[in-house]
Amino acid sequence: MVNFGPPDSVPERFRGRQLYAHNPSVTLMRTTPAECALLGRRIAERVRGMWAEGTRVEVWVPRGGVSALSVRGAPFWDAEADEALFRALADGLRDGEGKGEGIRLVEDDRDVNDEGFVRAMVMRLVEMVGMEPLEKR
Known part of the structure; x- marks a missing residue:
C-alpha cells in the first residue's frame, strides 16, 4: 500500500x-498488480545486492496477507496483486545470473500478523545465528 x-x-x-x-x-x-510486481522485483534486487556468498539469507513470504488490511475479507484483499508481488519476488531472487543462489525463499500460507508465522520466523532466526531458544512454548 x-x-x-x-x-x-x-x-x-x-x-x-x-x-x-x-x-x-x-x-x-x-497497490495494483503491476505496482506489486514492480515492488517484488525491487525487493529481490535489494536482497540479492546485500547477499554475499557464504551468508545465510532467507526471505519469508506471508501468503495469507502482508498486513491486517490485506487478509482475506479485509478492505485491501487482492489475491491477484499479492500473487504478482510474490511471483516477482521469487523470480527476482532466481535472477538467472547466479546472483542470490544462496537465498532461501520460505513461502507460508499464514498472514504476517499470525502468531505462528512470527514464531516460526523467530525460531528460524535463532537457529540461523546458532543460539538456543530460551524456552519452547
Whole structure:
C-alpha cells in the first residue's frame, strides 16, 4: 500500500483508486498488480545486492496477507496483486545470473500478523545465528 496524509492530501490522479482512511491523518491506497510486481522485483534486487556468498539469507513470504488490511475479507484483499508481488519476488531472487543462489525463499500460507508465522520466523532466526531458544512454548 501507499501512505498519504489526510484524505484531502491524496493527489487527484489517485482519487479513483482503492483508498482506506486509516485514521484522520493517514489515508492508504492499495497497490495494483503491476505496482506489486514492480515492488517484488525491487525487493529481490535489494536482497540479492546485500547477499554475499557464504551468508545465510532467507526471505519469508506471508501468503495469507502482508498486513491486517490485506487478509482475506479485509478492505485491501487482492489475491491477484499479492500473487504478482510474490511471483516477482521469487523470480527476482532466481535472477538467472547466479546472483542470490544462496537465498532461501520460505513461502507460508499464514498472514504476517499470525502468531505462528512470527514464531516460526523467530525460531528460524535463532537457529540461523546458532543460539538456543530460551524456552519452547
